[in-house]
Amino acid sequence: MRKLIIALITFIFIINSSAYAFSFKKNNHNPLNVQEKTEYVNMCFWDKFQDEYLNYYITEAIRNNPDARKASWQVEEYRQNVKYSFGQELPSLSVSANYAGIHVPRFDNFELDQNAFILPFIASYEPDFLLKNRDRTKSVKKAYETEKYLEKSVYISLASDVATAYVNVILYDKLISYQNEIIKIKQAETERVIKKFQHGIIDRREYNAILKEYETAKNNLETYEKNRITALTQLAVLAGISADCAKDLKRSDFDSFDYHGKIPAQILSDVIFSRPDVMAAEKNLEKAKIDIRVARKEFLPGFRITGIYAFNTIAPGNFFSWESTLAAVLAGATQDIFKGGQKLANLRIQKAKYEQLFEDYRKTDLNAVKEINDALCIIKTDTEIDKNTINYLNIQKNDFILMQKKFSRGISxxxxxxxEQEKLFLAAQNQTQTKAARLVNYFTLYKAVGGQL
Structure with missing residues (x-):
């Protein structure tokens, strides 16, 4: 009996020590590993824009963005939940120090101390014959895997948002430069109109029309500058940079910024079903299946082994001697007879959750296909619009050159x-906006395919 109890306690201690050592070895995990998070966003895609500033802001966002860091810490929380659940599968060993003041009747040849010190070691283990605890750990692990995919989707969306904000910044840089040229033209026209009006060549209506166009041009410039400040602030916040430094953010020129890769005309189904949100929905389904299995096993009996080895000074003998030791082993099975229908209700709840998650999975699949098809369609359309706008711009350039020749000959x-120069700058502004729309569509497709471009 004594050897059996000592062997049981020693076995439990070794298992717990091994589990603790395993956990300690894994303790160097960094939830905010920048290299790991950078792999989420597929930097090979962003490298094809050949813009060092864009890559810099995406990297800074990965490192500093609060929403992304929060998602990473949520993953760490679920990772620790897996460890916690695994720990519940292992035996437990506890010890407590107790003082006991007791008074019992005295009998011949039997005497107990009234003041005693008790040191019990209690070992407890639930043999997982039915693998119910193992299934619970698997369920928690599926939740952890789901959170990993959700974390990946957060970083992919973050990279797309950073790129969109960056394109908006350089877009407004270009629009402002064109608008300044338009204002110069309007100013020159206004000066000429003022002289004509003063000499009575034109009436007040024509004079006011030119002044209104001039004021409208200045208002457009103010709007562009306001939007640029907003885009700069958004870029700074996404990258985890102080908004006070937004005006000083470096960026490239819009004309040199473009995608130097090839956008696919169609996307493979494997890419669609490997999107982070689709994979997360799939893991939720797998978790729900395991939860149903656990709910069914709740109807079966549970097993538990408990061992007690207590040293005390109540009985005669030395403190650590066998004569003064209380030892016991209790092993048994427990079966609930009546629980008021709780277990059956729990099983039905888990089945209902599975059906809900299955519908979520179907919806996620349909949305994934829809988003990718929409992105491809929009890219195709906006690419044609951009080409048409470039053709229009080239035609306007020819018109401007022809007008210059006419003026040199004294015809105009x-x-x-x-x-004609104003029309040229307006056409250039329009082409700048169509190009920006095309680039943002690339980011939309990147996000729709889960970064796999």
């Missing part, structure tokens, strides 16, 4: 040149 007036 200087105001005609100003009008």
């Amino acid at each position: 007036a200087y105001t005609d040149i100003l009008n």
Whole structure:
């Protein structure tokens, strides 16, 4: 009996020590590993834009963005939940120090101390014959895997948002430069109109029309500058940079910024079903299946082994001697007879959850296909629009050159040149916006395919 109890306690101690050592070895895990998070966003795709500033802001966002860091810490929480659940599968060993003041009747040849010290070692283990605890750990692990995929989707969305904000910044840089040229043209036209009005060549209506166009041009410039400040602030916040430094953010020129890769005309189904949100929905389904299995096993009996080895000073003998030791082993099975229908209700709850998650999975699949098809369609359409706008811009350039030639020959007036030049800058602004829309569509497709471009 004594050897059996000592062997049981020693076995439990060794198992717990091994589990603790395993956990300690894994303790160097860094939830905010930048290299691991960078792999989420597929930097090979962003390298094809050949813009060092864009790569810098994406990297800074990965490192500093609060939402991304929060997602990473949530993953760490679920990872520790797996360890916690695994720990519940292992035996437990506890010890407590107790003082006991007791009074019992005295009998011949039997005497107990009234003041005693008791040191019990209690070992407890639930043999997992039915693998119910193992299934619970598997369920928690599936939840951890789900959170990993959700974390990946957060980083992919973050990279897309950073790129969109960056494109908006350089877009407004270009629009502002064009608008400044338009204002110069309007200013020159206004000066000429003022002289014509003063000499009675034009009436008040024509005079006011030019002044209104000039004021509208200035308002457009103010709007562009306001939008640029907003885009700069958004870029700074996404990258985890102080908004006070937003105006000083470095960026490249819009004309040199473009995607130097090839956008696929169609996406493989394997890419669609490996999206992080689709994979997360799949893991939720797997978890729900395990939860149903656990709910069924709740109807079966549970097993538990408990061992007690207590040293005390109540009985005669030395403190650590066998004569003064209380030892016991209790092993048995427990079966609930009546629980008011709780177990059956729990099983039905888990089945209902599975059906809900199955519908979520179907919805996620359908949305994934829809988003990718929409992104491909929009890219195709906006690419054609951008090409048409470039053609329009080239035609306007030819018109401007022709007007310059006419003016040099004395066929047209200087105001005609100003009008054609203004049309040229307006066409350039329009083409800048269509190009920006095309680039943002690439980011949308990147996000829709889970970064696999």
